[in-house]
Amino acid sequence: xxxxxxxxxxxxxxxxxxxxxxxxxxxxxxxxxxxxxxxxxxxxxxxxxxxxxxxxxxxxxxxxxxxxxxxxxxxxxxxxxxxxxxxxxxxxxxxxxxxxxxxxxxxxxxxxxxxxxxxxxxxxxxxxxxxxxxxxxxxxxxxxxxxxxxxxxxxxxxxxxxxxxxxxxxxxxxxxxxxxxxxxxxxxx
Amino acid sequence: xxxxxxxxxxxxxxxxxxxxxxxxxxxxxxxxxxxxxxxxxxxxxxxxxxxxxxxxxxxxxxxxxxxxxxxxxxxxxxxxxxxxxxxxxxxxxxxxxxxxxxxxxxxxxxxxxxxxxxxxxxxxxxxxxxxxxxxxxxxxxxxxxxxxxxxxxxxxxxxxxxxxxxxxxxxxxxxxxxxxxxxxxxxxxxxxxxxxxxxxxxxxxxxxxx
DNA sequence: ATGTTACTTTTTAAAGC
DNA sequence: GCTTTAAAAAGTAACAT
Numbered sequence: 278x279x280x281x282x283x284x285x286x287x288x289x290x291x292x293x294x295x296x297x298x299x300x301x302x303x304x305x306x307x308x309x310x311x312x313x314x315x316x317x318x319x320x321x322x323x324x325x326x327x328x329x330x331x332x333x334x335x336x337x338x339x340x341x342x343x344x345x346x347x348x349x350x351x352x353x354x355x356x357x358x359x360x361x362x363x364x365x366x367x368x369x370x371x372x373x374x375x376x377x378x379x380x381x382x383x384x385x386x387x388x389x390x391x392x393x394x395x396x397x398x399x400x401x402x403x404x405x406x407x408x409x410x411x412x413x414x415x416x417x418x419x420x421x422x423x424x425x426x427x428x429x430x431x432x433x434x435x436x437x438x439x440x441x442x443x444x445x446x447x448x449x450x451x452x453x454x455x456x457x458x459x460x461x462x463x464x465x466x
Numbered sequence: 467x468x469x470x471x472x473x474x475x476x477x478x479x480x481x482x483x484x485x486x487x488x489x490x491x492x493x494x495x496x497x498x499x500x501x502x503x504x505x506x507x508x509x510x511x512x513x514x515x516x517x518x519x520x521x522x523x524x525x526x527x528x529x530x531x532x533x534x535x536x537x538x539x540x541x542x543x544x545x546x547x548x549x550x551x552x553x554x555x556x557x558x559x560x561x562x563x564x565x566x567x568x569x570x571x572x573x574x575x576x577x578x579x580x581x582x583x584x585x586x587x588x589x590x591x592x593x594x595x596x597x598x599x600x601x602x603x604x605x606x607x608x609x610x611x612x613x614x615x616x617x618x619x620x621x622x623x624x625x626x627x628x629x630x631x632x633x634x635x636x637x638x639x640x641x642x643x644x645x646x647x648x649x650x651x652x653x654x655x656x657x658x659x660x661x662x663x664x665x666x667x668x669x670x671x672x673x674x675x676x
Numbered sequence: 677a678t679g680t681t682a683c684t685t686t687t688t689a690a691a692g693c
Numbered sequence: 694g695c696t697t698t699a700a701a702a703a704g705t706a707a708c709a710t
Contacts, residue, residue, distance in 0.1 A: 291700035295689045321697045322691045334698050336690060344689045346699040382688040386701045395617045396579055406570065410547060410580055411563065412685045413618030413703045425686050427702060430617035435701050437687040524694080560684090618703060652706060657677085 283464060285453045287387035287436070287445060292348040296358055297377040298341035302370070307337065310368040326361060333357040343376075351380055351442075383439040387449045389432040389456065391464035398428065398461040417452065424448045432462070481517060484527060488513050491531045498554045499546065501535070509538035516573050525565060529557040533565035540577040545585040547622060547650060582607045582616065585625035585649065592648040593640050595633055602632035609667050619659065623651045627659030634671055 304324045308316035315325040323336035323344070333347040335357065343361070348354040355378065362372050395415045399407035404418040414427040414435070422444035427435040434452065439445045456462035489510065496506045512534040516522055522530050532555045539546040548566065552559035569575045583604045590600040606628040610616050616624055626649035633640050642660070646653045663669060 288701090291687095293688050293699070315697095317697095318692095322693095323697065325698070327698095332699090336698060338690055340691070342690055344698070346688085346697095348699085379689085382699095384687065384700050392614070393617075394614075399579060406567065407579065408685095409616075409618050409704085410620055410622070413705090414685070416685070427686060429702055430614075431703075433702055435686075437701085439687090563684095620705070623705080654677090654707095655705060658705090 283390045285387055285389045285434075285449050287385045287434075287449045289349055289383060289385045289442065289445065291346065291382075291384040292351060292354050292380055293382040293384075294345045294348070294351075294354045294358075294378050294380045296335075296343040296345060296379075298343070298372060299374045299377070300341045300372070302337060302339055302341050304337065304339050307365065307368070307370055310370070311364065326364070328357055328360055331357050335361055337361075344381075345378075354378060354380065380440055382437065383442065383445055384435065384437045385439070385445045385449075387434040387436060387445075389434060389453055389462060389464075391432045391462050393428055393430050393432055393456060394461040394463070395428070395430050398456065398459065401459045401461065402455075419448055419451060421451075422448050426452055428452065428456075484517060484522065485514070488517075488527050488531050491528055492535070495532065495535050495551070495554055499535070499551065501539070501544070501546075505535070505538045505542050505544060508541060509535040512537050512569065512573070512575060515575075516569060519573050521568055521572055526557055526561075528555055529561045529565045530569075532557070532562045533569055536562065536566055537569050537575050537577055540580065541575075543578065543581065543584045545588045545622075550650065580621045582610075582619075582621040582624035582628065585622050586629060589622075589625055589629055589645070589648045593629070593633070593644060595629065595638055595640070596636065599629070599632045599636040599638055602636060603628040606631055606663065606667070606669070610663055613666055615662060615666055620651065620655065622649045623655040623659050625649060626651055626656045627663055630656055630660050631663060631669060631671070637672075 304316055307324055308314050323338050326335045326337060331348055331353040333345055336344040345354055345357050348357055358376050358378055365372055395407055398415055399405055402417055405415055407415040414429045417426045417428055419426060422439060424436055424438040424444060426448060436445050436448050439448065492506055492510055513531055516530055532551050536548055536551050548563055549559050552562045555562060586600055586603050607624060626645045630642060630645045642653045642656045646656045
């Protein structure tokens with residue numbers, strides 16, 4: 278029988294990107310013209326615009342910079358930003374420059390397909406923190422790629438801090454290899 | 467050269483003033499939590515190292531000292547939760563927790579993993595349970611750990627469930643509500659842990675239905 | 677006793693306090 | 694440092710039914 282090594286699986290859950298329009302924006306005017314826009318300057322300087330598809334929330338600042346959150350991929354970020362700009366234009370807000378989009382953070386969930394001995398992992402892994410009194414997952418700070426992983430005894434993992442999908446893939450492969458090497462991952466698919 | 471001496475003297479004075487205030491804070495916390503002197507001494511040592519590492523700058527003396535006290539309790543395996551300590555602090559649990567993580571990372575304080583068994587004696591005495599029941603609860607916790615049922619769970623909740631089961635088995639039954647209150651967790655947590663332990667450890671309970 | 681909602685942890689940008 | 698936004702993980706909590 279051929280042994281097929283069970284590779285960990287992962288799924289991107291959230292992509293956060295910063296957007297630069299290079300022009301000032303009148304948030305008051307946007308808030309007046311777009312009814313579902315949320316704007317409370319005393320609470321937060323950004324105006325919040327939520328899109329149903331792709332399901333995202335974008336923070337818009339008077340400097341013309343924005344932060345788009347909630348997208349499941351870089352392509353969704355692009356779609357969301359295009360939609361936002363189209364929406365603004367449709368309400369009479371002039372946008373002249375092309376948006377400069379930069380992915381700032383990618384959050385992914387992964388499955389190592391096995392159970393993890395968190396207690397032993399906490400002792401063996403140097404940059405880890407495990408405080409079950411506070412949070413059920415072990416927090417592991419990986420240096421390459423520079424991401425933070427939340428590891429649960431179920432073998433489920435959350436990877437955050439990556440700027441490219443490639444980093445997520447490497448981080449998940451690295452932690453899978455590392456936990457196996459340390460003998461704290463018990464694979465059982 | 468005089469300038470250098472002045473700077474050093476000023477730094478020394480501010481550190482002494484900070485430490486004096488910290489000791490007052492430590493005594494207050496120690497009295498309210500009823501902590502033994504050994505723990506307070508250790509907490510002061512931890513606070514001193516944090517001060518020497520400039521970790522107190524920009525943070526309240528109160529929060530850092532509360533974090534030092536929590537770290538000392540953990541080191542000496544005293545069953546004090548972070549919430550319990552934060553209760554007597556003006557800063558919230560969140561702030562104390564942040565200072566605690568800072569101590570672990572920047573002051574290289576090493577703290578043993580929390581053990582549910584450490585909570586058993588205190589909860590047991592609050593419920594006035596016998597030594598045999600306390601011993602039985604610790605056995606249950608040991609079995610649970612060996613069966614891999616403790617990962618990620620709140621040690622206080624596990625201790626509460628083990629005590630609940632041990633008390634029933636030794637004919638000293640306490641209600642889930644009483645155990646939950648003594649362990650400072652909710653009834654739901656005691657119930658969830660208890661159900662899991664009974665099921666996964668094949669624990670036989672005397673006919674205690676209803 | 678169960679169900680719902682909500683909070684704990686982590687990451688990241690934005691402008692201003 | 695804080696404020697706001699999204700998202701996952703598993704555990705605990707608060708309040709409703």
